[in-house]
Every structure is written in structure tokens, then in C-alpha cells.
Amino acid sequence: MTGRIKILVVDDELIVRESLIGWLRKSGYEVAGAEGGRQALSILAEKDYDLVFLDFKMPEMSGIEVLEQIKANYPQTMVVLITAYGSIQTAVEAMKLGAHDYLMKPFEPEDLVLLVEKLLNQKKILDENLLLREQVQTKIRCEDLIGASKCMHQLFGLIEEVARAESPILIRGETGTGKELVAKAIHSRSQRCYGPFIPINCGAFTETLLEGELFGHETGAFTGAVRAKKGRLEMAHEGTLFLDEIGEIPLKMQVDLLRVLEQRTLHRIGGNQEIPVDFRLICATHRDLLREIERGNFRQDFYYRLNVIEIEVPPLRERDEDVPVLAQHFAERFRRETNKPILGIQQPALDLLSSYDWPGNVRELENAIERAVVLAKGRYLTRDDFAFLFKATPAQGIPQSLKENEKQHIDRILKHCKGNITKAANVLEISRITLHSKIKKYGLQPSMK
């Protein structure tokens, strides 16, 4: 429940509606009224309400029908059914369908005040629960940020140090090194840990979508904007905003973001209202932003605004002593998730994993362990369970000659083309005669399947 508490009164009797609205307004709530079910549902579609007072008997749609719609589409909204024709049966029916309480018109003043207080307290607790659940999940995910290497110990120390500050942070590192985990760890150790952690991958949206996602929009701002929507910047109020792949943000939006960072206010798309925002900014990128500035793809002023503190997350190949620790950690996690009786990873398998380059970093290791756990036959993960790492990319295994490489490549293309020489020659961009001579030279058997 953020800001003023919003209550909707749905009753076809004008005098009752106005009377209840008047009383609720005197208590400082933001109140709207609807004369029927359809109007109520269209009001709810535009704005979130904390509490709805819903008349049981209405001409076009009954209170029960409206209640079902509200519970299906707005489960966080609390509903109180009101009626002048009450009975125990209707009360029981309403409560079964998810109404939070039931009042008979006219109400005792004390009943009304106690009910509103009780429901709004419940709503507050529910909202707090949701927030805590999200925070717990954030903390659990932070467990994945583990490592025994010297560089990781330095990173942990740096996280503790910078978490207390409010300055913007730029996290640099290759794809899959765990930049978001570092951002979450900083958030969970900061003074804003009770606020939200709002991540967004800037590289995953087109320019128009990204703008809407970041700044939100008002109803009717563009075709399809049937309902006002908060942007990520607004959602991160009093918390931390994590902009992943910041190097992908278009230049125009860099200016818009810079303005928000300077003025600490924003306007939703299609809105005139200035909305104050207070968040800590953490950005991440795998790009060399200084080079991007030279190329004209990134604004220098924006870069200096973001890069007050820089954190470098090392790639996994530079901390191969962490591979066994991470591998055991992931194996344990996936054993729990899949409920498979895996007791651990054999030492030769760990040695094999440590010798691998991990171009996809920790994310690749995580995926490899998940695959191995899911397909494992024994109680321990063995070298054989990780053979796929080397089979999929033979060039990364034992070094081999150009001749051997050519032989394997032609063989793979022939198999792909099911032995069709013309097709294979086209793919390889050589003549059919040349392909025949190479098949003969390497002793290959074109498969006809």
C-alpha cells in the first residue's frame, strides 16, 4: 500500500453511495464511486484500489458476479459486501468467494470504523509480506555469489564497503560472471535493503519499449495504453535500480536518464505530473564504455554520472580455484531442486571442470551442472557426465591440425546434408569435384540418412 489509501464504493443507490463516500473522504481516504458492476470493473481496470465496498443487490450485475471478477483480476484488492437484504447464507457465499467481510446497511458507526481499520491493517501486512518474500528471494540468490579465490575475497570486501555509500556504481564484467548477483548483494547490505530491488535488462527491449518500461505511461499515452503503468524508475523508489547492459541504451534515452538522475523527478509518458523518485543506481555492462564514448555511442556526461564507483567482476577462467567450490554449490542446489540422490562430484570430474575455459563464465558452469545432475545415472557426477562440454565444441578440447579440422568439418556438413553432395558442396562453397576428391582423400563415408 503506497501513498493514499484508495477505496471504491459500488452501489446503485445514489444516496447510499454518496453517504459512504462522504464518510470515507472525511477519514482522508481517496474514494471513488460506481453505480454498477460494469462501471466498477472499468474503474478498477484503470487504477489499483486497496478496498472495495460492494453492494450485494444491483440491477445489471450482482455483487457476487462483480466479486468473482475482482478476485480473478485484482487478487490484492480487499472486498466488503454490503447489503440491506442480508442473510447468513449470502454472507457465507460471499466469504467463500473471497469477500473479506460483510456489512448490513445501515452500519453501526463503530462497526464501520473497526472494519475499515482491520482490513487496511490486513492489507498493510499482506503488502509487507510480499515485499519480505521478494527480499528473502533476493538474499537467497545472493548465496550464489561465492568464491574462495583471492580476487573474489577482494570483491566481497569491496561490496561491503560500497554498500553503505549512496553513490552510483558501475559493474563491469563478461557475460555470465554474476554482475546482477553483485548488485543484489550490494542492495541487500545497504540501508535501502527494505526498499525494492528493481532490475531491468536494457538490452532486452527495443527503444520504444524500453522507454515505456523505464518511465511508465499514463492512460491513453499511446495506442494500447489502456491503463496507467508505473515505470521501473518509479518502482525503484526508496530502493535500488539495477540497469543491466547499460551500454545498449540509446543516446536519446541516456539524456532522459541523466535528467532523472540530476533532478530526481520524472514524468510518465503522456503525463504532466512531476513524480519524485529516490533510488540508488547500479549499472552493469560487458562493453568497454570508454571505447563506446570514442565511437560516439555513449555520452561522456552520462558515463561520469554512472561511474562514481567501478567494480570489476573477474571471469571464471581467471579464478579456476573457484570452479570446484561453485560446482559443488550448484550440484547441491540442483540435487535439492530435482530431488535426485546425487552425493557429490568425483575429483577427476572436478579436475576436468577446472581445466575448461568457461567462455560463458559462471552461468555456463551452472547450466553444465544442472544438465549433469538431471541426466546423471550414478550417485556421484563423473567425468563422463561432463563429456558434452568437449564434444559440443571439439576445437576447445585437444589441439588438432588444420587437416584434422577440415576432415571433421566436411564430415559434419555431409551428415547435416544427409549425404547430398551437391548441397554439401554449396554449403562448403567448393565444387562437387573438389568435395569428391576430399571425401576420397580423408576416407569419409557420405551418409545417405
Next chain:
Amino acid sequence: MSKKTREDTGQQPPSPGSDPSPAGRDAAASPPGLPRPLDDSKVTDERPPRSIFHLGLIEMGRIGEFAVRVVAAHVQTLIGIPVDILDPVEIPEEAFQHHRQQYDAGLVIKHLNERVNLPQSRILGIVAADLCSPILTYVYGEAEIGGKVAVVSTHRLSQNEDGSPTARERYYERLAKVALHEVAHTFSLYHCDDPQCLMHFSPKVVHLDHITLAFCDRCEFMIRENVLQLYRRPPVH
């Protein structure tokens, strides 16, 4: 409707000790800290009449003069607006709800708004009858937020929760609290979370007895600001 002040009616000020309320003071005097309302003798065509800055207090049914003066004195002191005690009127019969045997407070307000043409910027009706609203089984009072008219009922204030009669002092105190609460609503004050504040919602007399006869600091500030607004921008009639 004529304005009935103590001087107009030839009443003598009560002797010390016989009148515990501060209503003995000139009911139209300007409260301390506020601009003095315009003197009628200096009124020009451009200036609004003095009564436009006042609250008109109307007895509707038999309330008793002392109760009316208690309310006038408290409104003048705590709200900071001069009070004119007006001639009594009957409670409108169209507000009577036969099926509930009560008067609809909203309809009484509507009557005072539409039928009774008064120059005062605020009107407070005090009724002896039991009041209700379409959604509440009873109300001690009712007012429009930021509106002109408020109404209070004495009906339920003279008894305790257990049905025993209330001491007169307690009754007057309750009446003053309800009147101040409702008049403050006309100055755009909402219900207050402070359980001691006059603007805290009191569904029962036991709650009324629990709150103090004072506004909390925040409501006090709001009421002063909004009363000052009245002098800065007088209502147009």
C-alpha cells in the same frame, strides 16, 4: 432571520460562577491572532458585510439556551471564528425517516443550505432529535467537507453507554466536542489518527469522553490556516 446577540435580546451577562462557559464574552468579538472582521459602521459597498466572516448558530428544537452558548463559546475560542446566535427554527419534516424514526442529517444540512438564506459563511444547526445517515444507524453530527453547513444532535449525548444519565458538565463537554469536530470539517479538516484529537472519529460516547477538548498540533495549524483563508478570500453570496 434576524441575528440575536446578547445585546440585541437584552440578556444580562451571567454572574460569575453561574455561567461556567466563556460564552459570557461578546460572541462577535474577533479571536486573538486573527484579523478583526470589518466593522459594520465602516462597511462600504465594496466590502462584504461583517457577518460573512461569522458562524451562524441555529437551535432546531428545544436544546436550551445554555447549551447553545456553550457551543458558541467553544467554537469561537477553539476554531477562532465569531459566532452569531440566530433565531431558532424547526427541524424540517422532510428529513424525517419514518422507517427509522430518525432524521436524516444529510437532509437537514440540505434544508439549511437551500431553504435558509443566511449571510454567515458557516452555519451550525443544533438539533434535539436523533440523527442518522443512509449508511449509519446514528450520527452525533454531520458536515460537508469544506462546505457551509454542519449539524449536531444532542439526542445521544445525555446518556452513558449503560443507559445511565450523564452529568450536565459531561453532556456540555460532549456537545462542544461534536460541534467543534463538525465545524472543523467545514474548514476542510479530515479525521485525525491522533486518538486524543478532536478530529479523531468517535463512534460512541465513550470515545467522545476519551478525546480531549483540543485539536492536535497538526489540526490546530490546519484550522488556523483555513480560517485565515476565509478572511483573505471571503465567500461570495
